[in-house]
Amino acid sequence: MKITKDLYQSSLALLTDFYQLTMAYAYWKSGKAEQEAVFNLFFRKNPFQGGFTLAAGLDYVIDFCRNFRFDKDDLEYLAEMKNSDGTPTFESAFMEYLEHMEFKCDLEAVEEGTVIFPHTPMVKVKGPLIQCQLLETPLLNIMNFQTLIATKAARITYAAKGDSVLEFGLRRAQGIDGALAASRASYIGGCSATSNVMAGKLFGIPVSGTHAHSWIMSFDTELEAFEAYADAFPDKCVFLVDTYDTINGIKNAIEVGKILRAKGKEMLGIRIDSGDLAYYSNIAREMLDTAGFPNAKIVASNDLDEQIITSLKIQEASIDIWGVGTKLVTAYDQPALGAVYKLSAIKNTEGKWEPKVKVSQQSIKINIPGEHNAIRFIRNGKAVADMIYLETEDLSKTSFTIIDPIDPTKRKKIMTKGLEQEKLLIPIFIAGQKVYERPNLGQIKENARRNLNLFDKAHKRLVNPHIYPVGLEESLYQLRTDLVFKMKNYDGEESNI
Ligand SMILES: Nc1ncnc2c1ncn2[C@@H]1O[C@H](COP(=O)(O)OP(=O)(O)OP(=O)(O)O)[C@@H](O)[C@H]1O
Ligand SMILES: O=P(O)(O)OC[C@H]1O[C@H](OP(=O)(O)OP(=O)(O)O)[C@H](O)[C@@H]1O
Numbered sequence: 158m159k160i161t162k163d164l165y166q167s168s169l170a171l172l173t174d175f176y177q178l179t180m181a182y183a184y185w186k187s188g189k190a191e192q193e194a195v196f197n198l199f200f201r202k203n204p205f206q207g208g209f210t211l212a213a214g215l216d217y218v219i220d221f222c223r224n225f226r227f228d229k230d231d232l233e234y235l236a237e238m239k240n241s242d243g244t245p246t247f248e249s250a251f252m253e254y255l256e257h258m259e260f261k262c263d264l265e266a267v268e269e270g271t272v273i274f275p276h277t278p279m280v281k282v283k284g285p286l287i288q289c290q291l292l293e294t295p296l297l298n299i300m301n302f303q304t305l306i307a308t309k310a311a312r313i314t315y316a317a318k319g320d321s322v323l324e325f326g327l328r329r330a331q332g333i334d335g336a337l338a339a340s341r342a343s344y345i346g347g348c349s350a351t352s353n354v355m356a357g358k359l360f361g362i363p364v365s366g367t368h369a370h371s372w373i374m375s376f377d378t379e380l381e382a383f384e385a386y387a388d389a390f391p392d393k394c395v396f397l398v399d400t401y402d403t404i405n406g407i408k409n410a411i412e413v414g415k416i417l418r419a420k421g422k423e424m425l426g427i428r429i430d431s432g433d434l435a436y437y438s439n440i441a442r443e444m445l446d447t448a449g450f451p452n453a454k455i456v457a458s459n460d461l462d463e464q465i466i467t468s469l470k471i472q473e474a475s476i477d478i479w480g481v482g483t484k485l486v487t488a489y490d491q492p493a494l495g496a497v498y499k500l501s502a503i504k505n506t507e508g509k510w511e512p513k514v515k516v517s518q519q520s521i522k523i524n525i526p527g528e529h530n531a532i533r534f535i536r537n538g539k540a541v542a543d544m545i546y547l548e549t550e551d552l553s554k555t556s557f558t559i560i561d562p563i564d565p566t567k568r569k570k571i572m573t574k575g576l577e578q579e580k581l582l583i584p585i586f587i588a589g590q591k592v593y594e595r596p597n598l599g600q601i602k603e604n605a606r607r608n609l610n611l612f613d614k615a616h617k618r619l620v621n622p623h624i625y626p627v628g629l630e631e632s633l634y635q636l637r638t639d640l641v642f643k644m645k646n647y648d649g650e651e652s653n654i
């Protein structure tokens with residue numbers, strides 16, 4: 158298998174849960190396949206107990222939708238499926254329907270690199286029920302993972318306070334595609350480069366790296382190893398100093414640094430990969446400065462994450478560059494985002510849109526009905542609140558009340574005068590045609606940076622962040638409440654207990 162960009166350009170229609178296909182068949186059989194519906198993809202809680210989430214994955218969603226079709230061999234595989242009585246699971250007329258199915262949905266989404274909060278749709282799909290349904294699993298697969306990793310990278314780079322963070326995760330990532338997607342999302346979230354060469358080739362991410370302990374161990378002495386590396390890469394030397402004795406390793410690095418300098422070259426720095434990283438980095442800084450290498454950088458690695466980086470910053474460790482692998486690409490402390498994809502409206506047989514809710518004992522699980530969008534209000538360059546509103550809402554009003562979707566006692570009045578407004582969901586496909594001009598990865602990364610800068614530090618701090626206000630516009634809140642009552646047959650009377 159050769160991994161090329163084609164992997165993401167091929168038809169992946171079978172990359173779905175079987176129940177999507179059984180529902181698709183049953184929709185078709187009951188004449189509902191082409192009935193129009195609206196679905197929203199959203200999550201209910203920011204990951205890592207954090208105060209924000211950074212959206213990523215849309216580019217893959219676009220490829221998925223553009224290539225959404227059932228190929229001949231997909232249909233042959235489905236045609237072989239049998240019920241327990243030996244009859245085919247899917248009748249042949251349905252196979253023909255699938256064969257001719259073309260993606261024709263409207264799709265809106267938040268752009269990659271947008272800061273986003275619970276309950277706001279990241280993707281909204283409107284179109285034939287069967288198509289909306291078939292998109293559920295792949296859209297969740299793509300958006301859940303890349304958004305999670307982009308958020309983790311944003312947290313880690315936030316902790317690093319502007320220092321470069323190198324993503325070193327390939328060896329520990331969740332398989333091949335997980336690794337590639339993680340490298341991409343990490344770059345969006347703020348990492349400067351990846352060690353993953355294939356991610357460099359496929360996505361254009363800068364590739365960088367040092368060397369491993371094995372390099373040192375393959376020589377009789379560390380000094381010889383450093384000298385040989387300096388011969389091979391006179392302009393790119395970052396010496397790993399902790400194979401035997403870190404202090405001695407730093408001395409050897411300085412010695413080879415001087416040899417390089419005599420040849421008109423400068424060593425870039427050293428890497429420390431074990432032990433007390435504050436203690437050794439501070440000693441290393443002093444030794445390097447004293448020896449005349451104040452510009453040599455100190456790279457640290459070894460099971461780092463945002464908490465350890467924060468601690469090392471507090472300890473005033475002399476670390477310039479952070480190599481982060483396992484805990485970033487596996488989202489170690491929260492392995493899944495938990496975004497869901499829910500139906501929120503359907504057009505009835507009379508052509509009238511009906512909003513829908515799923516009622517739950519847990520109010521956090523009651524979805525937002527109707528066709529909605531979200532807008533961000535910004536004052537003097539700082540985001541102040543997001544409002545989720547019905548598409549029919551008049552946005553030119555001078556004031557709005559937003560209501561917390563979980564706790565209706567939390568409300569805010571927004572006077573729009575002097576506020577900038579940014580619509581969060583923008584059109585990507587209209588009737589199956591792509592209308593969105595895809596930004597390149599550098600532009601996406603810049604969008605993430607700009608978005609993160611919109612938010613006060615209080616929302617970005619890693620522990621116990623201040624909750625950013627996101628609310629339902631009053632009439633959307635009322636619609637949801639009325640619908641829940643209706644679905645529960647609640648008539649306002651006290652029930653007998
Ligand atoms: N000064 C420090 N403050 C907080 N955490 C630190 C500090 N120095 C190192 N760490 C972290 O402590 C952990 C040390 O892990 P561990 O004891 O397994 O490694 P080690 O013995 O130093 O290295 P290795 O096992 O690779 O030889 C790592 O997660 C590392 O990032
Ligand atoms: O620690 P991470 O954040 O995953 O970063 C990548 C790690 O991978 C390498 O060593 P590896 O873990 O393979 O071996 P080691 O732990 O024995 O150094 C490297 O030296 C880093 O320590």
Ligand SMILES: O=C(O)c1cccnc1
Binds near residue numbers: 366369458
């Ligand atoms: O280049 C490095 O230093 C590197 C790459 C992958 C994993 N650990 C370290």
Ligand SMILES: [Mg+2]
Binds near residue numbers: 460
């Ligand atoms: Mg390790």
